[in-house]
Amino acid sequence: MQGEIVDKNSILPIYYQLFKHFEKQIRGKQLQPGDALPTEMEIAARFGISRMTVRRAISELVSAGMVYTQKGKGTFVASPRLDSVVFNLNNFYDEIRQKGMKPHSELLEARIIKADEKLGRRLGIEVNTRCLYFRIVITADGEPLAYETKYTVYAKRTPILESELKDPSLSTLAAAHSDATPSSSKKVLMVSKTTEEEAQVLGVSPGTPVFLMIQTIFDDDSKIIAWGKSLYRGDRYKLTSYEGWNVEDIKNS
Amino acid sequence: MQGEIVDKNSILPIYYQLFKHFEKQIRGKQLQPGDALPTEMEIAARFGISRMTVRRAISELVSAGMVYTQKGKGTFVASPRLDSVVFNLNNFYDEIRQKGMKPHSELLEARIIKADEKLGRRLGIEVNTRCLYFRIVITADGEPLAYETKYTVYAKRTPILESELKDPSLSTLAAAHSDATPSSSKKVLMVSKTTEEEAQVLGVSPGTPVFLMIQTIFDDDSKIIAWGKSLYRGDRYKLTSYEGWNVEDIKNS
DNA sequence: CAGTGGTCTAGACCACGCG
DNA sequence: GCGTGGTCTAGACCACTGT
Numbered sequence: 268m269q270g271e272i273v274d275k276n277s278i279l280p281i282y283y284q285l286f287k288h289f290e291k292q293i294r295g296k297q298l299q300p301g302d303a304l305p306t307e308m309e310i311a312a313r314f315g316i317s318r319m320t321v322r323r324a325i326s327e328l329v330s331a332g333m334v335y336t337q338k339g340k341g342t343f344v345a346s347p348r349l350d351s352v353v354f355n356l357n358n359f360y361d362e363i364r365q366k367g368m369k370p371h372s373e374l375l376e377a378r379i380i381k382a383d384e385k386l387g388r389r390l391g392i393e394v395n396t397r398c399l400y401f402r403i404v405i406t407a408d409g410e411p412l413a414y415e416t417k418y419t420v421y422a423k424r425t426p427i428l429e430s431e432l433k434d435p436s437l438s439t440l441a442a443a444h445s446d447a448t449p450s451s452s453k454k455v456l457m458v459s460k461t462t463e464e465e466a467q468v469l470g471v472s473p474g475t476p477v478f479l480m481i482q483t484i485f486d487d488d489s490k491i492i493a494w495g496k497s498l499y500r501g502d503r504y505k506l507t508s509y510e511g512w513n514v515e516d517i518k519n520s
Numbered sequence: 521m522q523g524e525i526v527d528k529n530s531i532l533p534i535y536y537q538l539f540k541h542f543e544k545q546i547r548g549k550q551l552q553p554g555d556a557l558p559t560e561m562e563i564a565a566r567f568g569i570s571r572m573t574v575r576r577a578i579s580e581l582v583s584a585g586m587v588y589t590q591k592g593k594g595t596f597v598a599s600p601r602l603d604s605v606v607f608n609l610n611n612f613y614d615e616i617r618q619k620g621m622k623p624h625s626e627l628l629e630a631r632i633i634k635a636d637e638k639l640g641r642r643l644g645i646e647v648n649t650r651c652l653y654f655r656i657v658i659t660a661d662g663e664p665l666a667y668e669t670k671y672t673v674y675a676k677r678t679p680i681l682e683s684e685l686k687d688p689s690l691s692t693l694a695a696a697h698s699d700a701t702p703s704s705s706k707k708v709l710m711v712s713k714t715t716e717e718e719a720q721v722l723g724v725s726p727g728t729p730v731f732l733m734i735q736t737i738f739d740d741d742s743k744i745i746a747w748g749k750s751l752y753r754g755d756r757y758k759l760t761s762y763e764g765w766n767v768e769d770i771k772n773s
Numbered sequence: 774c775a776g777t778g779g780t781c782t783a784g785a786c787c788a789c790g791c792g
Numbered sequence: 793g794c795g796t797g798g799t800c801t802a803g804a805c806c807a808c809t810g811t
Contacts, residue, residue, distance in 0.1 A: 281800075337809085
């Protein structure tokens with residue numbers, strides 16, 4: 268009986284069991300890149316299930332990048348894509364916590380300012396518009412890791428809450444203090460050398476290489492409502508990307 | 521008639537038309553974050569289509585991050601996620617071409633070497649194992665942009681083709697010259713300062729900040745089969761990430 | 774032409790959330 | 793208990809691929 272593989276009485280959905288079955292076959296090299304899977308009708312017949320259920324399982328395999336389909340031909344095992352790279356830079360607080368360290372953010376400066384010409388250009392607003400200006404240093408176990416400078420339009424004139432500094436996401440700030448809703452963001456990651464002032468804040472020597480991220484928040488009308496600059500210490504921070512099918516194995520090497 | 525929105529005789533699939541319909545409603549703010557979509561049965565009835573087709577459209581919306589579903593409750597419009605960042609670093613050749621420049625790679629050195637202790641550790645192989653060693657500089661319109669050093673196990677002893685340098689992907693090299701198949705890869709992005717030698721190759725002054733990417737290719741058994749180091753000029757290269765729902769609009773600002 | 778995956782239907786039963 | 797989304801079925805027709 269083939270009933271060993273797909274159990275109709277299981278709590279797990281059939282399509283999921285079938286997905287796992289083929290995943291195992293591919294990871295275990297019983298099915299190699301370029302090999303054809305059985306046709307959808309064959310799979311349905313063999314396991315005594317509906318073709319739509321088979322298709323659901325296959326579509327999960329496609330999403331996972333493990334197979335690809337060709338209309339009129341069949342479904343084939345894909346080769347792992349190792350060329351493209353995806354770097355995820357999540358919330359810095361979570362990143363620190365994930366490494367078992369204790370994050371803390373310290374407010375260096377927070378003021379309401381009137382935009383000068385340079386800031387007016389950055390935020391796409393008129394000179395003298397009221398803005399919120401922030402400088403924060405984020406530490407892990409007491410050691411400074413990141414230095415962030417942020418500006419946002421200050422339209423609502425609501426008080427600045429200390430809790431906003433706990434997790435200083437620029438889009439959250441913009442949502443709270445500008446009168447528009449954050450809709451899109453642009454982030455640019457560059458490398459830079461610290462200035463005297465930055466080096467002092469980060470506790471490194473001037474000229475140390477750092478990651479520099481410029482962040483811009485846009486509203487519905489693609490108008491800029493917030494701008495931020497983040498420096499991450501190059502000697503303490505890096506971005507890692509894993510790709511392929513047996514990624515779990517290599518994370519420990 | 522509601523027939524204006526979904527045309528059963530169109531070449532476009534019904535689920536796709538329905539997906540586009542809701543996409544427009546959400547982008548146009550007729551449906552705002554938190555708002556509930558009509559129930560699947562209602563949508564099916566209203567447009568005279570099957571519930572499965574409605575579900576297909578909704579699942580596309582879920583994939584796009586525009587709505588989320590809650591079992592027993594309904595389907596709701598999501599808020600754009602602007603906090604997480606995803607940086608894509610694709611094939612460097614394509615990146616250059618995309619900017620309308622002409623990429624070229626120049627071979628500085630290519631030799632078969634016997635692994636010393638340091639390389640043996642990096643590749644997880646025994647000392648004196650035969651390895652392929654490469655140094656390449658990638659230029660755009662004649663200006664050096666990247667400097668790459670690569671090692672891979674040299675098991676097959678097949679000749680090194682010049683075409684391999686045209687698009688020097690480490691996993692391709694490993695596939696061609698090691699006796700194993702690349703299965704996974706790990707990439708780490710860091711910042712660094714150029715040494716004298718690196719600065720000369722890249723045509724910058726020593727100490728210039730650069731992106732440094734260390735790349736490791738693994739085979740099926742999670743054994744290392746290739747190792748590479750890439751330097752990207754910090755003054756000429758940056759990573760950009762867009763997020764939100766009207767991303768196309770802000771790319772031109 | 775026969776066979777494949779892509780779309781679609783009109784039902785069905787289930788587990789879940791809420792009043 | 794009722795309505796919701798989640799799963800599943802047994803059909804159907806289509807466009808595309810190969811011969």
